[in-house]
Amino acid sequence: PVCKGSGAVSVPAPEFVKEEGWGEQTKTRCDLCWGTGILPEPQAFGSEGEVQFVLGWWDCKCEQDYIHPENHDHCTICGAIQEDQPASRADEVRRYLISLGVEVA
Structure with missing residues (x-):
């Protein structure tokens, strides 16, 4: 899948996460495999x-x-x-x- 089998993908972090200094990216469930990591x-x-x-x-x-x-x-x-x-x-x-x-x- 798009997640390369991990079940999660990196996406731009919400503004409050960036403002707190927690990073520019965050992980979320893969839309294709729905977090299972397999197709x-x-x-x-x-x-x-x-x-x-x-x-x-x-x-x-x-x-x-x-x-x-x-x-x-x-x-x-x-x-x-x-x-x-x-x-x-x-x-x-x-x-x-x-x-x-x-x-x-």
Whole structure:
């Protein structure tokens, strides 16, 4: 994941933290793995015509950033619930992970 497996990422610290001299950066939960440090390996499981789907990934209703790993039980933006949403397309998950710098086999 973006966190390189630690579950946390560095972000700019809030102003009060900087003012107290506690540093310019702080750690927060990784938005992609939600603090677990792991992402599911995309595994193809079915298809409709030429479209192949993967286990472990699902799509919410958002126009952008709609691909979620299975450890996200809901989308914090549109409110979609994982169990009510379709599986992600294999090609889209691959492009998404590559765009984040995640190595894909």
